Amino acid sequence: MQPGQKKFLHFLGTWAINTLAVAVAALILHNHIHFEGAGSLIIASLLLGILNAFVRPILMFLALPLLIFTLGLFTLVINALLLYFVGVLMGNYFNVDTFRYAFLGALIISVVSIFLNIMTGLGGRSRFTIRRGPPPPPDHRNKSDDDVIDV
DSSP: OOHHHHHHHHHHHHHHHHHHHHHHHHHHTTTTEEESSHHHHHHHHHHHHHHHHHTHHHHHHHTHHHHHHTTTTHHHHHHHHHHHHHHHHHTTSEEEOOHHHHHHHHHHHHHHHHHHHHHHTOSSSOOOOOOOSSOOOOOOSSOOTTOOOOO
């Protein structure tokens, strides 16, 4: 498989996971996150992905002191702002009632996305493996007892 095809398939997988995560959040908070149909849900997740790719890093940089002070928990507020902004941009097709429900929706989306990324292996940053039996012995091929560091 060519690198371009591999990147495109990774993008489609990530987009599908994000769409499913937004759908789960909308179903759990069905009285407060509204969408017209599957098409508006797909567009909302694409728009959320674009905002996460371009606007989120800028917001993270601007909020760096708050992120450090809250040990990263302020990221949930940034995610909620982006979800609420998607609702504002899409109008009646995808709507989030208040910032409070945008925060809860962003929390649900984060948890579902992490879970699905771990289960599918698309996250790239996190791996989940189950090993049975004793751990493998350490690799001593590159080390020798004659290594000396001269100062």
